[in-house]
Amino acid sequence: MALPPDLPVGAVGDLWSDDLPEAARALLTSAVLCFSRMGFHAATTRDITAAIGLSPGALYVHFPSKEGVLYEIVRTGHERALEAIRSERDDGDTRVYVGRLVTGLVVWHARHHTAARVCQYELAGLSTEHRAAVLELRRRFTAVLRSAVTRGVREGVFDVPDVNRSVRAVVSLGIDLVRWYSIDGADSPEALADYYAELALRMLGATPGTR
Amino acid sequence: MALPPDLPVGAVGDLWSDDLPEAARALLTSAVLCFSRMGFHAATTRDITAAIGLSPGALYVHFPSKEGVLYEIVRTGHERALEAIRSERDDGDTRVYVGRLVTGLVVWHARHHTAARVCQYELAGLSTEHRAAVLELRRRFTAVLRSAVTRGVREGVFDVPDVNRSVRAVVSLGIDLVRWYSIDGADSPEALADYYAELALRMLGATPGTR
Numbered sequence: 001m002a003l004p005p006d007l008p009v010g011a012v013g014d015l016w017s018d019d020l021p022e023a024a025r026a027l028l029t030s031a032v033l034c035f036s037r038m039g040f041h042a043a044t045t046r047d048i049t050a051a052i053g054l055s056p057g058a059l060y061v062h063f064p065s066k067e068g069v070l071y072e073i074v075r076t077g078h079e080r081a082l083e084a085i086r087s088e089r090d091d092g093d094t095r096v097y098v099g100r101l102v103t104g105l106v107v108w109h110a111r112h113h114t115a116a117r118v119c120q121y122e123l124a125g126l127s128t129e130h131r132a133a134v135l136e137l138r139r140r141f142t143a144v145l146r147s148a149v150t151r152g153v154r155e156g157v158f159d160v161p162d163v164n165r166s167v168r169a170v171v172s173l174g175i176d177l178v179r180w181y182s183i184d185g186a187d188s189p190e191a192l193a194d195y196y197a198e199l200a201l202r203m204l205g206a207t208p209g210t211r
Numbered sequence: 212m213a214l215p216p217d218l219p220v221g222a223v224g225d226l227w228s229d230d231l232p233e234a235a236r237a238l239l240t241s242a243v244l245c246f247s248r249m250g251f252h253a254a255t256t257r258d259i260t261a262a263i264g265l266s267p268g269a270l271y272v273h274f275p276s277k278e279g280v281l282y283e284i285v286r287t288g289h290e291r292a293l294e295a296i297r298s299e300r301d302d303g304d305t306r307v308y309v310g311r312l313v314t315g316l317v318v319w320h321a322r323h324h325t326a327a328r329v330c331q332y333e334l335a336g337l338s339t340e341h342r343a344a345v346l347e348l349r350r351r352f353t354a355v356l357r358s359a360v361t362r363g364v365r366e367g368v369f370d371v372p373d374v375n376r377s378v379r380a381v382v383s384l385g386i387d388l389v390r391w392y393s394i395d396g397a398d399s400p401e402a403l404a405d406y407y408a409e410l411a412l413r414m415l416g417a418t419p420g421t422r
Contacts, residue, residue, distance in 0.1 A: 039253060042250060120390065187376075203410045
């Protein structure tokens with residue numbers, strides 16, 4: 001059931017709940033790698049199971065369908081990203097807090113860039129119902145940022161002509177790195193996150209202060 | 212050969228050279244829509260040809276393979292985007308010039324978001340040689356922005372701790388919109404471009420001036 005050592009698993013395996021059987025977790029990790037490389041539609045249940053030495057039928061012991069596997073990946077990815085930014089500390093200085101939210105966003109997407117890429121690029125493979133559930137998680141994610149930015153505008157520490165557009169731009173900085181980021185590249189998740197937090201505060205026109 | 216009226220062709224058809232036969236241009240447009248919806252690996256030559264009422268064999272009259280179709284799309288898309296920013300006027304004020312480069316980048320990717328999405332997300336479908344040619348076009352694209360930003364830093368009108376990271380962040384703003392942009396949405400390409408040009412100048416720490 002172990003993944004072959006040449007597969008760049010990275011942090012993919014950390015995502016799944018310990019409540020899932022080991023085989024289900026191995027199937028999810030294998031599916032992330034297959035979907036990321038081939039796309040959801042082209043990757044077969046045989047590709048997913050063969051990579052971990054199982055027969056195609058083994059997938060149906062744990063999941064109702066290939067779409068069910070994709071949904072488990074995309075839902076879990078979005079929930080983990082939401083947890084990551086919700087766990088950022090808020091000491092009352094909105095500039096510091098927004099900087100931490102951006103740091104959390106960037107570190108999560110850099111560290112989990114392979115799974116995050118599937119979460120971002122393969123939404124078209126989900127059923128209508130599952131896609132709606134994922135879009136609701138995205139709304140909650142954006143709402144955390146929008147609420148913090150709106151607070152900063154009200155306090156006069158941000159200069160933001162259009163909160164929705166600016167929040168979307170800040171999110172874009174974090175999301176787009178799943179397209180190009182490599183864990184072997186020049187930037188550690190943390191170093192990139194610090195730089196991007198500063199860029200985000202500049203975009204928001206943050207007044208100089210404790211930032 | 213005409214595409215069915217329910218296909219949201221948008222600006223896809225404008226991309227292709229007039230030197231190509233009409234059937235080749237219709238095949239490229241159909242392929243953009245198929246790759247965008249299903250992914251390169253899952254879309255078959257039958258899907259591409261059937262959408263415009265041709266038999267699968269018709270594709271091979273104009274292209275060597277499905278990969279050849281993808282390369283023509285991705286190469287053309289990257290060349291057009293490069294032409295778009297290269298055609299932006301430079302009157303000597305670097306802040307104004309960089310604002311125009313960002314405007315050109317955003318307008319092009321918003322207007323051509325369906326083709327641009329294929330250009331960004333389907334690179335894995337290209338042969339090693341073709342991928343190298345596309346990466347060279349990307350380097351030229353980034354070089355236009357990097358050169359302008361470097362000039363601004365030298366002139367003292369920008370405050371940029373790390374030119375490569377900041378240029379990549381500016382490019383991310385433009386590229387990520389292919390993931391969410393809809394031509395029927397609230398933002399016109401031009402309105403979004405003006406807003407993003409201002410965000411980019413803020414990220415670059417542009418001094419107040421003619422911007």
